[in-house]
Structure formats: C-alpha cells, structure tokens
Amino acid sequence: MIRKTREVNISVEMDKGGIDIKTDDNVLTHLLRTLFFYMERNVTIKATGDLPHHLWEDTGITIAEELKSKIKKENIKRFGNAIMPMDDALIIVAVDISRAYLNFDVTLSEEETGFEKSLAREFLWGFARTLPATVHIKQLAGFNAHHIIEASFKGLGKALKEATGNSEKMFSTKGRIV
Numbered sequence: 001m002i003r004k005t006r007e008v009n010i011s012v013e014m015d016k017g018g019i020d021i022k023t024d025d026n027v028l029t030h031l032l033r034t035l036f037f038y039m040e041r042n043v044t045i046k047a048t049g050d051l052p053h054h055l056w057e058d059t060g061i062t063i064a065e066e067l068k069s070k071i072k073k074e075n076i077k078r079f080g081n082a083i084m085p086m087d088d089a090l091i092i093v094a095v096d097i098s099r100a101y102l103n104f105d106v107t108l109s110e111e112e113t114g115f116e117k118s119l120a121r122e123f124l125w126g127f128a129r130t131l132p133a134t135v136h137i138k139q140l141a142g143f144n145a146h147h148i149i150e151a152s153f154k155g156l157g158k159a160l161k162e163a164t165g166n167s168e169k170m171f172s173t174k175g176r177i178v
Helices: 026-039 052-071 117-130 145-163
Strands: 002-004 008-014 019-023 043-049 079-086 089-096 101-105 134-141
Touching: 002 052, 008 052, 019 026, 026 043, 026 052, 026 117, 026 145, 043 052, 052 117, 079 145, 089 145, 101 117, 117 134, 117 145, 134 145
Parallel strands: 019 043, 101 134
Antiparallel strands: 002 008, 008 043, 079 089, 089 134
C-alpha cells in the first residue's frame, strides 16, 4: 500500500520478509517494530513526512489500508484483547474489527521526548477509522510516557494478532462485518 501526498510518502507491505521499518521518526520506528513483533506479522515500512503529526497519522492510515486488504476476504475472529505490563505501566487493549472508534484513555505524568500522547492518538485514530476498528486502550497503572505508550502498542499488536486470526465462521449476527 502506498500513500503519497504533499505531506507524506509512505509504503507498507505486509507478510513478506521480516520486519523492516524506516521512518523519519525514531520513536515511531521503535513503536511500529514493537507493534508488528507482537502481531507476529512481517512488514516492510518506509515513511517520510513533513511534520510528526502527518507522519504518525498517515502511517496509521496506510497500515490499516494494507491490513484491510489482507483480511477483507477472510473470516476473522474479529475480537482481540490483551493485558500488557511494562515496568510501571499496565495497559488493557480491546479491539473489534468492525466500526471506527477510538478510546485512548491514558495519562502521561512523566513525559519523555517523542513519546507524546497526541502523536500516539493520531496514529491510533488514523488506524482505527481506516480499518475500521473499535480500539479501546485503558491505562490501569503507570506514569512514564515511554512505558505507557510502548505497552499500548505491544497490547495493540497482541490484540490485532488475535482479532485477525482465521476463523471457521463469520463472527457477526448480521452475516457480515460492517
């Protein structure tokens, strides 16, 4: 999947090779490696952008477009969840691949450069609305921004691994998702 605008140039290809991620933002690169490691999915991502806001949001959009193309013809489990500890942080993540919604309920009392709630939220909302998916991320404990946001991406990876897993039946009383 390729997304090229005046603000960004992003390419995402899943399920080939290993995990090869290069972006203009070291924190985003780190979090994407974490996400795909816990999803247990190979990916190649190359992403450049004019501003961190655009880079993070559009990368979330592009990853969701690529993932949607990979799962659109499959019966998937649809729901996934994870409880993720990381040092002081304890995060719950729940995913329903069906409708667009994001609840990113975290509080960062110890800031760390690059680990900003607004950037993480832009990535997550771009991802959730494009897939579409309902994504709930709830902080139960923690104070360090790095630990809280990284645990959120780890938990999202585990929840997506579960939700995108193959199923013998369609998990919808309507007979289709969305």
